[in-house]
Amino acid sequence: MFTKIKIIVSVLILFSFVACDKGIEPKDENQPTGFSGTVTFVSEWPAVVKRAFVVVFKDPLLAATDFSITNLKFLSLEIPLGVLSYRFSSLDSSYIPTNPGPFLPGRYAYVAVAYQTTDQLSLARQDWYVVGIYYAFGNTSDPATMVVTENIFLKDINITCDFNNLPPQPPGGS
């Protein structure tokens, strides 16, 4: 009899414990829409580099004309020269968009780190070099598409940069 009571009590305790937990629940709706990540530099910065940025293009860079201000949807603040790593976020200040905040949901085909060697900031395609591209899942043959979804904040848009081994450059470079 005592054994039966123990079994029943144990089962009731277990079910009571479980009953308090509802499992999956809705996430906070106020999560911002956007992305963040870390740029890691695995080689020394050449002295010729004058400035570098994280850039996000909406459409794939299939022609020189795709590397344009209209296709460029995110341009971070300048990455401090010589750093080993740099954290960026679409919520922080950036040059594009000029008023950072919730990012526009959508698919972004090209996410990269680009630098210039000119003394003055230039918008000409031939003045830009790509030093690191966002890849996913070990596939370094194609740039990964970043999918930004409403009320989702992507946290691991990480990019590795090697000035000694530049990735394939988009069309139109010098």
Add this chain to the structure above:
Amino acid sequence: MKKLLLIFFLIIPSGLIFSQAYSVSGVVTDSTENPLPGVNIILVGTNYGAASDINGKYELSNIKPGTYKIEFSAVGYNSFIKDDLVINDMPVVLNVTLKDKIIETGEILVTAGKYEQKLSEMPVSVVVISGRELQKNYFNIDEALRYVPGVSMSEEQISIRGSSGYSKGAGTRVLITIDGVPFYTGDTGEIIWEQIPITDIERVEVIKGPASSLYGSTAIGGVINIITKKVTKQALTSVQMYGGFYDKPAYDEWKWYKGTRTFYETAITHSNSINNFGYSFSFKKLDDDSYRKDDFKKRLLGYMKLDYNLSDVSSISLLADFLNMKRGNFLYWKNSQNVLIQNEVDQNKTVESNRLFLSLIYKQGLSENIGGEFKSSYYYSKFDGRGVELTTSKANLLRNELLMNFKLPNDITLISGVEFSSANIKSNVFSDPNFFTTAFYSQAEYKGIKNLALTVGFRYDYIKIDSLFGANAYTPRVGLNYSILKDLIWRGSFGTGFRAPTPAEVFTTSDVGVGITVKENLNLKPETSLSFETGLKYIPSRTFNFDVAVFHTNYDNFIEPQFTSASEIQFINIIKARIQGFEIVSDVSIIPDELMFSVGYTYMDAMDTQLNKPLKYRPRHLLYMNAEYKPAPFEFKVDFRFWSRVQEIDDQIVELGLVPDGELRVPVYILDLRAGYNFSISTYPLNIFVSAKNVLNYNYIEFIGNLRPIRNFSVGLNLYL
């Protein structure tokens, strides 16, 4: 060759083999003197066998004079054995009463080894679920399997001891057979659970662990053998009806509908015999609104079984099973705020399918010690997925098997068989491949040493998928079963297994929603395995048993779906994988015949040993508990299961933002309750029941972005006319 053997069986007049024969007949009842249908009756060591009809009556005829050992067995009852049955110069009447079995002691006969063996003498772990248990407590067979120790499911994909993850049903590693005939589609190689007629099942045998040496490619992770009910000797009509509704979702954000989402099912079965001809027909209709949008189901299922006893040693059985199904196509939730609806672009997609399974089984006893079976089956399946584009596939799978069974001197039983199967597929998803397989197998069981059963088996398979490759596989296996003490049985098995990729895994090129496509992989190789299992079964008393098993399987070229680029999935060969663990199962009868309790725990360590990370969609811990309380005429049942949180899922889908909040997953705690009342209207037995599933309204997934059914309630009845 097949034709010759078939003709050979047909032209042998059974009278030449059996002359001056007599019969044994009688009635089998339970302890309350109610007739027991479906009891297996065999003359041990011969091919004589029968089953009791709906009135408990049985008859074995054309028996040669002699002294026999006769055995009566049924799931849920203690076997009755009479050692000195003398068949002389007149018919023998033997009425038998079987007592309820408080604990399954292992004297049940199973056909997992392609011939009847005692459960206690199996070299691998086997669980038997009786048809009565299924029909009383579950609406679908996959629902019942979710409560079998060591079995887990990811949506429709079954996994025995971690063998499978999730691949949208394609390429199952668990073979389902219906009366020993494999049941999987020709294109995707998947199991269509909805097509299995639960009201027509006699029992289900779950064989845990690789069985490729007997069953071939698909059985690398285990076998589920579904035995259909025998046709009744007298007219019997049964009606099963239930209807219910889904409760409100747990959170206001998830409420997407007004009113009530309902489900109902009606099943009618009629069975009868005229002389040597028996038939059984059943028809089932199900409508399920579902708790999710775009997830409705409408099913029509027709089932027919025809049995004809050509003589006392030969019979022919035809089974036909047709399913028409229309359903929504729910892929992934929109996000955690909207788990019961999809993204707008994926909404309003539907799938319609028609499937026909036909099987023909011809059995012929050639002598007291030699028997043969010819099994032929045809499986037609067609589906049309309607969304932005039409996806369609039509597959024809034809399969033939010839099996011989020899009882040799020195207590050796030998079975040998050959198989042929071929399929052709027309599809805009899998292209239009054909495949062909042939196989030979042989297995011997030696019981010449007291308390020991030694099994040695071997199988050769050749598989050719279209013009791609021809694969040879050799799968030997050895098994041992030894009674150390009267109530302590040791078992062990060691062997190899293999699985060839299905056409779906090789050729699929399709959009699966949310921007993800599946890409063909023409370089996919067959996977192979090397496995080991050992276990101990301890039955110290009629009210308690205990079973422990340890298992280990190494896989080479293990096939799993993986992201190969940002938005493409391919089935690829993981170089090496390992699944190991242990399992403990125990049954206790606290109040004999009235209050029973059982528990099962499985620990699984499923690893991709190349990357040193867990395989996807495998829980590490599975725990099952159920309690039954049956103060007649009432009955109550509680089922509880716990699956630990799966360690790995398709992270890429989440990281790319393709399934918002797809990372959400939790341990599974599910509690189901059922109460029933048994009575009679006139002389017709009736069972009415109320059922509550997922009583805790616990929200969980088995696959990314797919919430499993929320709490639902139903009432129903089972009536026998």
